[in-house]
Amino acid sequence: MSYQLPKFRHPDLPVNDLGYTRADYEGAISTLCAGCGHDSISGAIVRACHELSIEPHKIAKLSGIGCSSKAPTYFLGNSHGFNSVHGRMPSVVTGAALANRDMLYMGVSGDGDTASIGMGQFAHVARRNLNMVYIVMNNGCYGLTKGQDSATADRGSASKKGDANIYSAIDLCGTALQMGATFVARSFSGDKEQLIPLIKAAISHRGFALIDVVSPCVTFNNNTKSTKSYEFVREHAEATGTIDFVPMHNEITTEYQPGHAHEVTMHDGSSIRLYKMDESLNPFDRRSAVNVLEEHRSSGNILTGLIYMNLDSRDLHEVLETSQRPLNALDESDLCPGNKMLLNINASLR
């Protein structure tokens, strides 16, 4: 078994605006099982961050506990990281984000970490619309603890052990919509063409952006009776449409027929283009998103792609009117504005 990645890279790797290659966004060699979907998601995150030319030191990756939560070690090796407590990643991100709003917060969690022990935290971070990307590597089981059914396992689905799950599943996209998330998407670890633009869009979105990524656990939940296996997902995934991400500085050159594509400008000036959208879905309307999600669920299909995006999203900082600058950039005069200011404040409270 190799524990070290060779140092050599492809000599013609593209460089981004910062002069970095994809390799500069890689992490340590993965110790997850060979073929684990989580590794592909890591690969997609590397691609998205490289292509968006994000400075690695401006990213913080945070996670809970699980195979999925281990994954941040295997990408963005030059970024900040915090591997927190089971289900508690959202509160750690909340603290970090409030202290420094200039960073990109990339939360990585599992279906166990999110839908079981972390359900309460998940609900509240969505509801507060914290400006973060929240990626769930969803394999329908507790991979790290040897494959017990998780709360996202479909009723009737069976893992390697063979017993059909008797409980109904929590749909994380549905829950997030319910809780007030402003960006909701679903994807599949085996479909980078869809996943990478979704991650980019989630990064550009200001507010809470959930991507629920079905990510097969090859070791415990990739058997024929599982609804989270590579084969099942490939057969039952139905995309809402295709999505293209256009960075802010790229001139839009391609022509496309009106009605067939929809172009949306993100708050940071970049834009996303949606093509061949499902007629019944209006991804800017929450009710429509809830309905379409439910329709697919009841017909046994897995809806993937962008499901909902709130174009008027106001994130927690805007709502709370917090300092525009990170706390570590505030000096003594900002923090102790003096007696006169104190008197003013006191007066306003009388």
Add this chain to the structure above:
Amino acid sequence: MKPTDTKNPEYFHKVVDCQYACPAHTPVPEYIRLIAAERYTDAYMVNWQSNVFPGILGRTCDRPCEPACRRVRVEEEPVAICRLKRVAADNKDDISDRLPEIPSKKNGKRVALIGAGPASLTVARGLAPLGYSIDIYDNQFAGGGMMRSQIPSFRLPIEVLDEEVNYVLDMGLNATFDVQVDSLKEVLDKDYDAVFVGTGAPRGKGLNLPGLEDAMPNVHLGIEWLASVAFEHTKSIGKRVLVLGGGNTAMDCCRTSRRMGGEDVRVVVRSPFDEMKASPWEKEDAASEGIPIYNNHVPKEFVVEDGKLKGMHFEKVEAHYDEEGKRTLVPTGEDLVFMEADDVLMAIGQENSFPWIERDLGIEFDKWEMPVVDKVTFQSTNERVFFGGDSAFGPENIITAVAHGHQAAVSIDLFCRGEDVLKRPPPIVNQSSQKMGVHEWSYDNAVANDLRYAVPHAPLSKTLKNRKVEVELGFDVDTGYKEAERCLNCDVQTVFDELRCIECDACVDICPTDCITFTNNGTEEDLRQRLEAPANNLSQDLYISADLPTMRVMVKDENVCLHCGLCAERCPTTAWDMQKFLYNVSKAGA
């Protein structure tokens, strides 16, 4: 694109860049692994089978394998393939019990070999074990051809040469030395079943410049002078020596001069430095012995005073290139440059010459007076006469002569058995999985980051005093091991089985050099531009699978694959396997 046919041995053969580039197709990574395993004798025999002269070639080979080495596509320097061969030769045990048995009962066929250089010796080695009676004729006092007369002892010690030449001569050959063959007709009249001409390209070219006649006693043809030094007819040279020419012969001439009394030895060459024919390492070695190279100087005339050579005049030129890159040397218009000289060595090239081959023997000659020889069978237009080595297509090098010799031996054997010489035996291939455990391989799959190790040299104070003192000391065993570990094992092939693949992307994600892509099929041109990384090296193939369940195909660009096996380690279904692919060119009698 169509799915790759990996059953065709040429596909994986081409992936083994060094072996593919070697004219004799020596299984390089195979012997390098044996060196790393300290199995020097085995490593030596792998070489001996393929190239007959491992100890000689480990010191002198032109090494076309090294520029082809995969490592130069991911870092600066290739594996020191050639010098590792020497490690095998230096550290081997007695090999006499591993040499082929020579049947005492002959097969009744008689073959004559003219010239006892590497080409003829290779033919002999191929045919002797098959029971052929072999007569070999050479005009030198011992076998080896130019390896003996031209390559100086400070690069190739006599003992090393003798040992490997004798392995062949001792196969019961009937060798006649010190005999000049003056008529091919006479040889053919002796009713040989086949005759092989391995007489090399023995004639040195000269420059007929003004003053040559008077300067003559001190102007020498490089290859004649080197032979005369090797055979100890020449014992010294003047203090100031000019060597004309920029090839390897010039390098051997100047370095030999330094050892024969030359103090101010200069190489003067018409072309720019970078376009000299000499190998870079030969130029470095000359430079390290204090020999300056004057480039862009065209020799104009010999300057003779009082009937004695004083020096030479040169015209300074500049290289100009037209749109097609064709070079012309244009005089700069500066004054002629004068350089003093006691002796001048002309090392500007060699040519073939066949005054001893009658033109009415059915052997066709072309307009350059070269025999018409088939590039595959080495047969001439007289079906009984075969050519190989420098005599076939002009001066090349030892390994090329060996490669020709193998093929000529195959042809002669087919011909003597009355079979079609065009029906070549297929290569002998063996492919086997290297899997040992779940994630364990029987080869060292970790990729060493080490830069190329330099071969240590003996001090100049010793080497310049005696032309027989070998300059290179060779790698010691430890350094040899470290250098061997730099080999990427390109013969351990990545073999893909589409029926097993679940398209999880694990191999794509882990591959350090972005070789693997799953995508929709297309034309080669189109595919090359939409892979994980652009596939711009057109000399390297794309490996294409049959359609996968998603109707995509797996495309692997072979270009910078490190053969690290990580794809196979990360594949949950063993759709990738690492399989050692051993390819051996068929030899005579196969």
